[in-house]
Amino acid sequence: MTHAAAATHLITPVSRRVMNLATFVSQAAARLPDRPALIVDDTVTTWAQLDHRIQALALVLQDAGLGKGDRILTHASNCREQIEIMLACFRIGAVWVPTNFRITPEEAEYLAQSAGVCAFTCHVDFPDHARLATTLPGLKLVASLGGPGTPQAPGIDVLIDARIARGGVSHSAQRVDYDDPCWFFFTSGTTGKPKAAVLTHGQMAFVINNHLCDLMPGTTWRDASLVVAPLSHGAGIHYLTQVARGAATIFSTQPRFSPEAAWEAIARHRISNFFTVPTILKLMVEHESVDRHDHSSLRYIIYAGAPMYRADQQTALRKLGPVLVQYFGLGEVTGNITVLPPDEHHEDDGAMPHLGTCGHARTGIEISIQDADGKPLPPGEQGEICVCGPAVFAGYYNNPEANRKAFRNGWFRTGDLGRLDAQGYLTITGRESDMYISGGSNIYPREIEEKILTCGLIKEVCVLGVPDPKWGEIGVMVGVLRDDAEWNPDAFQAWLDGNVARYKHPRQIFIWPELPKSGYGKITKKIIYQELLKRGSLTTQA
Missing domain, CATH: 3.30.300.30 (ANL, C-terminal domain)
Structure with a gap:
């Protein structure tokens, strides 16, 4: 027996218990009870209030017969209640299954069926989606988001107030292990049907730490973050990083995005970071209001979801200074593949030694460029971008064929094409399916x-x-x-x-x-x- 085998033999397998992600809120509430946690349309919710509401909502969900492992669909645009239902799901050990609020009822029905959900919450603005409760057997609408709700599903505020009135709203977060699912993150479905990528409590704890380490170092409770993208996907991951540090999150529930309103909020709330996609950032920096509002508080503008064209990078840098942070990553890796930090973004091409790249590997992540047979390719050669590390998801829910295609020799295959240079910087050359x-x-x-x-x-x-x-x-x-x-x-x-x-x-x-x-x-x-x-x-x- 080798020394390595002998050492392994002496290890007794143990349960890998981890912190329930909802505990971040309770920790912030203990340290910063009266600090703002959320500012939504100028309505302030403190950390103590948010923690109290989430614990009460967790009890409401349990009263409805929901518990560990149950999948709960949420269909809503950005609102305070969407955040509360997410964290209450985590707290009881259930799995949050958010949708893109722009999808049709038929598309939402497909997601509900493919994820095996047993309950859902729906914003009152989407009555056609709420009818899923009458068309899908075994699915019940447990709460409405926004307003007093309906007789079939009272609003979250109504349910929370009723539970608080009954007394005893203290709730102990459900014990979870590293591999316990917390979030079904649906792929965008640009090819074929969307698939549910399974994110777990342990994996997400790593992702949150990694985001804070690589994207927003030095973030504290003194910071403030603006939401300008759907909380159902990348912006929701970004939100959890702010919860982990006790930083306030600010957003509007207005249906149409307004660059003017965004810049006004940045100036008024002294916003220090936000997450966005290149098309939204382009819209913001090309709007004339960027020159009328103070944005000197910004430290990090994190953009991802698609590569940013060089001309647009230069415009943003000229307007905002060295605050851009690029990362490359898929939902399946929860954004954790590469990072190009502010000090490696420059307006002048000559001052940017890694021009055209999306940065280097994130902390704890390894990148391999492979040919069609899985053979690693040397620097400079184009192949499929494959990754491994703790940020990689647990697999697609109930989809063994997709899992078989997505993994090879322990590597997750992104389906993107690229090349690494000798220093480990990655250039994306396209999607294999785009060629x-x-x-x-x-x-x-x-x-x-x-x-x-x-x-x-x-x-x-x-x-x-x-x-x-x-x-x-x-x-x-x-x-x-x-x-x-x-x-x-x-x-x-x-x-x-x-x-x-x-x-x-x-x-x-x-x-x-x-x-x-x-x-x-x-x-x-x-x-x-x-x-x-x-x-x-x-x-x-x-």
Whole structure:
């Protein structure tokens, strides 16, 4: 027996008990009872009040027969009650299953069935979604979010007040182990049906620590965070990092995002950090209100969800200074793959040694670039980005085939293509599924999009491959002009001739007033392709 085997033999397996994530709130309430935890539409909830409400809501859920392991769907736009139901689910050991509030009732029904949920909470603004309780057997609507609710499902405030009136609202957080699920994080479903990535209490504790370590070092209770993205996904993960430090979180429940309102809130509340996606950050820094409000309190603007084009990076840096933090990561790795911190963002290309990269590996994460057979590739060579580490999810719920495809030799396969340089900085070259083959040549849209944005005419662009009977596939470009630009097709073609290899040229080019985006503010090729079909714009079909 080897020394390693002998050492392993002496270890007695034990349960890996971990802290229930809802305990973060109780810890903040003990240290900072009268400090603001949430400021929603100017209504302040302190840490003591939030902890009291969550404990009462946990008892309400238990009174409804819900407990450890039960999956509870939530359909709502950003609101205080959405946060409360998330943390109350954690507290009783249940699994929070949030949806994108923009999906249809039919899509919500699919998520409910695929996740095996037994109960759900729904905002009163979505009555058609609330009817799931009458159409899906065994599913009950336990609470309404917003207002007094309905006779079938009273509002959370009503339920909490009634439980408090009964007395004895002290609730002990459910014991959880490292691998106990806490959140089903649905993939965006840009290809095929959405899948439920299982996030666990132990994994998420690592993710929260990692975010604080790599993205927002030095964050304390004196900080304040603004929410400008759906709490059902990346912004919800970011919110938990603020809870862990006792920092206040501020947001509006207004249905439409307003750059003016965001900058006003940043100035008024002395916001120090927020999470967003590149399209929203671009909208904010290009709005004239950025120059009318004080944003000197900002220390970290964390952007992720999609790569940010270099021209947009430069605009943001020019307006805001060195506050940008980029990370690359999928829901399955809860954002924890790479980081490019503020001191590695520069407006001047010459001062940015890792220009075009999305940074280096996050703390505790290893990146491997692999070929189709799983063989690691040397620096500089393109392959599939694969990762391992404590941030990797537990797998897809009830989907063994998806799990088989997603993991190989212990590595999680992201489906993204990229290359590492000799210093370990990662450049994303595209999604494997985005690549198209035209006349036998592999073409990666990301490379063409980056180049087109340097021409000075285009502020948003999407290039995708579509079927063609002669070439197999051809490239189609859809772009949005800069506000002061005039479209001249001949001049743009001449620019392409001088800057992009001929075989990579888009064969069809469309200029639209704006690009449709996903519910998370992303430009996705699937949505653009569907819109092209809807408009009857494609002239070739295989």
